[in-house]
Amino acid sequence: MRAILYATLIALVCSLVGTPVMVRFFTRRGYGQPIREDGPKSHLVKQGTPTMGGMVIVLSTLIAYFVTKAVTVKAPTSSALLVLMLMTGMGMVGFLDDYIKITKQRSLGLRAKAKLVGQSIVTVVFAVLVLHFPNSVGLTPASEHISFLQDISWLSIGPVLFVLWSGLMIAGWSNAVNFTDGQDGLATGASVMAFAAYVVIGVWQYGQSCGASPAKGCYEVRDPLDLAVVAAALMGSCFGFLWWNAAPAKIMMGDVGSLALGGAFAGLAICTRTELLALIIGGLFLGELLSVVIQISSFKLRHGKRVFKIAPIHHTFEMMEWPEVNITIRFWIVAGLCVALGLGVFYGGFEAAK
Numbered sequence: 001m002r003a004i005l006y007a008t009l010i011a012l013v014c015s016l017v018g019t020p021v022m023v024r025f026f027t028r029r030g031y032g033q034p035i036r037e038d039g040p041k042s043h044l045v046k047q048g049t050p051t052m053g054g055m056v057i058v059l060s061t062l063i064a065y066f067v068t069k070a071v072t073v074k075a076p077t078s079s080a081l082l083v084l085m086l087m088t089g090m091g092m093v094g095f096l097d098d099y100i101k102i103t104k105q106r107s108l109g110l111r112a113k114a115k116l117v118g119q120s121i122v123t124v125v126f127a128v129l130v131l132h133f134p135n136s137v138g139l140t141p142a143s144e145h146i147s148f149l150q151d152i153s154w155l156s157i158g159p160v161l162f163v164l165w166s167g168l169m170i171a172g173w174s175n176a177v178n179f180t181d182g183q184d185g186l187a188t189g190a191s192v193m194a195f196a197a198y199v200v201i202g203v204w205q206y207g208q209s210c211g212a213s214p215a216k217g218c219y220e221v222r223d224p225l226d227l228a229v230v231a232a233a234l235m236g237s238c239f240g241f242l243w244w245n246a247a248p249a250k251i252m253m254g255d256v257g258s259l260a261l262g263g264a265f266a267g268l269a270i271c272t273r274t275e276l277l278a279l280i281i282g283g284l285f286l287g288e289l290l291s292v293v294i295q296i297s298s299f300k301l302r303h304g305k306r307v308f309k310i311a312p313i314h315h316t317f318e319m320m321e322w323p324e325v326n327i328t329i330r331f332w333i334v335a336g337l338c339v340a341l342g343l344g345v346f347y348g349g350f351e352a353a354k
Contacts, residue, residue, distance in 0.1 A: 003072050004199060007229045008236040011064035015240025018056045023244065023251045026050035049249060052098045054257015057237040058091045061264075064233040078133040079141040079223035080230045082126060083267035087234075089122035090174055090263030094255030119171055122263070127166035130270065131159060137211065139222040142166075147273040149349035150219060166270060173269075173278070174262030176285035179292055179312040181258040184247035186314065186328045188238050190284050190335035191261050195235040197281045197339045198268045201346060202228025205272060208350065217353030221273055234264055247325050280345060283338030284331060288312045 027050055065084060069076050096118065097110040110118070130142040144162045145151035157165060181187035205224035208217070221227075238261070244250045253261075262285070269278035279286055291313035298307045309319040317327045 001203070003068050003074065003225070003229045004203070004232045006068045006071055007064045007233040010067050011060045011233040011236030012240045014060035014063050015056055015237045016243055017240075018060060019053060019241055019244045019251060022053060022056050023050050026052065026251070049252055051102065051252040051254040052095065052256050053241060053245065053251035054091060054094065054253035054255070054260055057234075057241050057253065057257050058088060058260050060237040060240065061087065061230075061233045064236060065230060068229060068233070077223035077226040078135075079130075079271045080226040082130050082141055083227065083230050083264060083271060085129075086122065086126045086170070086267040087260045087264040089125070090119065090170070091256050091260030093118035093122065094257065094259035097259075098254040098256050119174065119259075120167065123167045123170045124163060126170070126267065127163040130166075131162065135222055139220060141222050142270050143273065145273075146275060148276040149274065149346055149353075151273050165275075166266075169270065169275060169278075170263055170266040172289065173266040173282065173285065174259045176282065176289035177262035177265065178255060178258040180285050180288045180314075181253060182312055182314055183318075183324055183328050184249035185242055185245050186331055187258055187261070188242045188245045188253065189328070189332045191238045191265075192235055192242065193332075193335050193339045194265060194282055194285075195231045195238065195268075197343055198231035198265075198272065199228050199235060200343060201272055201274060202226075202231060204346075204350075217350055219273070221271070224272065227268060227271055230264075231268055234261070247328065274346070277342055277346060281339055281342035283341070284335040287334075288314065291316075 062084060065080065066076070093110075093115065097115060100110055131140055131144065134140050142162075143151050144156050144158055145153065146155045146157060146165065177187055177191065180190060202224045205219040205221045206228065208215075208219055209224060210218040210220050241253065241257075245253065265278065265282060265285075269275050274281075289312075291308060292311045294307050295311035298305055308316045310316055314327055314331060318324060
């Protein structure tokens with residue numbers, strides 16, 4: 001359990017100290033954020049704010065995890081390494097997207113097809129590898145079953161459909177966090193809570209694993225405690241970054257951060273066998289994603305008619321002249337309620353299965 005504390009504190013310190021260093025570096029280089037022209041006019045003042053701060057989150061998470069492993073003299077596990085690989089790979093795609101935005105000074109970076117290809121490559125590699133590396137009792141980091149609180153025994157989809165299912169999850173969550181990252185501190189604060197939930201889930205699964213406690217309702221999850229360490233490192237990194245990303249933001253995480261965090265969230269859901277439960281825990285991210293899907297669908301199917309003034313939905317509230325800080329805090333409250341509900345469902349399912 002000490003590893004979770006170490007990972008959180010190391011990541012927090014690295015992010016808290018590293019972010020202002022990155023702010024100064026990006027400011028000297030002129031790496032400022034382009035603002036979309038059709039967005040709220042209040043965002044125009046953010047033009048030129050340093051971006052790509054998500055690099056700090058990714059690096060702090062990696063440093064915290066591996067330093068923790070060295071301090072506790074524990075070998076990294078396959079599950080944790082694969083989630084970190086997914087996070088880093090998605091972050092690299094986001095980095096390319098951000099870099100093109102900065103150098104070309106436009107609000108759109110990678111072309112949609114190029115971005116999709118990059119995300120697909122990372123996803124397929126993760127989805128294939130995560131079905132390998134069995135431990136001493138034959139458990140692999142993930143299984144071919146769709147999961148809710150645990151694997152749904154009758155819902156095995158096979159390796160090919162599993163890759164497609166993983167692709168849907170990873171693309172969905174990475175884009176959901178990306179859409180949420182439209183206001184100072186919004187996605188970062190919500191991510192802190194989402195990853196905190198996976199710290200709790202990993203610790204609980206470890207204590208109630210079938211290897212340690214082969215009772216009814218036990219969890220057949222490989223490396224749950226190490227997945228909790230990864231979640232703790234992510235939580236600490238986001239916490240430290242939030243100090244500088246809160247309104248008025250000194251730096252933005254950019255796609256390198258949002259895609260990495262979304263990928264890590266999806267990876268944790270897959271490896272802890274809580275894929276459908278993640279829909280509740282990440283309810284705020286899901287709502288932001290659905291607002292964009294609804295808006296685009298309405299525009300195409302109803303000949304240009306929109307449901308919202310602008311999507312993602314937090315921008316609609318800005319158009320209604322809600323102060324940005326009020327929107328962020330209220331959305332954090334929603335995120336916290338979703339996390340609390342998700343953990344309640346998780347624990348209730350365990351009690352019901354006993």
